Amino acid sequence: xxxxxxxxxNSASNIVQYETIEISHPDFTQSYxxxxxxTEGLTALIxxxxxxxxxxxxxxxxxxxxxxxxDYSLTVEFGDLGEYLPLELDAxxxxxxxxxxxxxxxxxxRSDDLTEPLVGPIILKIKSFAxxxxxxxxxxxxxxxxxxxxxxxYTISRFPILRAFL
Numbered sequence: 001x002x003x004x005x006x007x008x009x010n011s012a013s014n015i016v017q018y019e020t021i022e023i024s025h026p027d028f029t030q031s032y033x034x035x036x037x038x039t040e041g042l043t044a045l046i047x048x049x050x051x052x053x054x055x056x057x058x059x060x061x062x063x064x065x066x067x068x069x070x071d072y073s074l075t076v077e078f079g080d081l082g083e084y085l086p087l088e089l090d091a092x093x094x095x096x097x098x099x100x101x102x103x104x105x106x107x108x109x110r111s112d113d114l115t116e117p118l119v120g121p122i123i124l125k126i127k128s129f130a131x132x133x134x135x136x137x138x139x140x141x142x143x144x145x146x147x148x149x150x151x152x153x154y155t156i157s158r159f160p161i162l163r164a165f166l
Contacts, residue, residue, distance in 0.1 A: 015112050018042060019061055020054050021076065022105040023085075023126070027092045032084060036061055044114035046107065047121060061106075064139075073141035074106060074124060085136045089129065102126040104140040 018038050024031040035042055035054040043053050058079035063072075078085065092102075107120030124140035131137075156162050 012112075015110055017118060018044075018054075018109045018111060018114075020044070020107045020109065021059075021061070022046075022052075022107075023102060024105075025088070025092060025102040026100060028088045028102070029091060034059065038111075042109070042114060044107075044109050045116060072122070072124070073139055074104070075137065075139050076104070077137045078135040080135050085129065085138070086131050106140075 016037065019036040020034065020042075021036075022031060022033050033052050033054045034057040036057070036059050038054075039056045041054055041056045043051055046052050060077040062075045062077075064075060102125070104124045104126050105120070106122040106124065107117040109116075110118050122142075124142055126138050126140045129136060129138045
């Protein structure tokens with residue numbers, strides 16, 4: 001996996017971080033692959049060394065403030081003029097697939113190395129949608145951690161990886 005610290009501290013100023021999203025649902029006509037900040041689109045390798053074409057779509061991706069319970073979510077605003085998601089959600093309704101939430105996969109790549117993600121894949125579930133004539137806004141969140149309320153204590157001594165969240 002590329003070293004994210006190397007990207008931030010040692011990369012040339014002309015190297016940028018491309019933000020990508022993948023949106024899918026069993027009842028969609030296809031999976032969608034979009035890049036936010038490369039108007040020409042890009043081709044990158046994702047998990048399993050699969051080559052995917054990411055089309056440019058004007059969008060804003062906002063990481064929502066995380067809370068102490070490690071929940072993670074993104075708000076994505078599409079400038080697609082209603083071209084993609086409203087039609088796909090109509091297909092989901094027609095197929096009676098409303099009980100399955102669409103999946104969003106977030107990845108970032110270095111512009112000089114599209115062979116593996118710099119960050120990700122972060123797999124989220126799309127929980128809410130809003131549409132208007134200009135585009136779509138939706139929120140994608142991680143599955144709830146410890147939603148069973150087992151009473152487990154998550155301490156640094158038991159889970160050293162939690163040190164990164166301090």
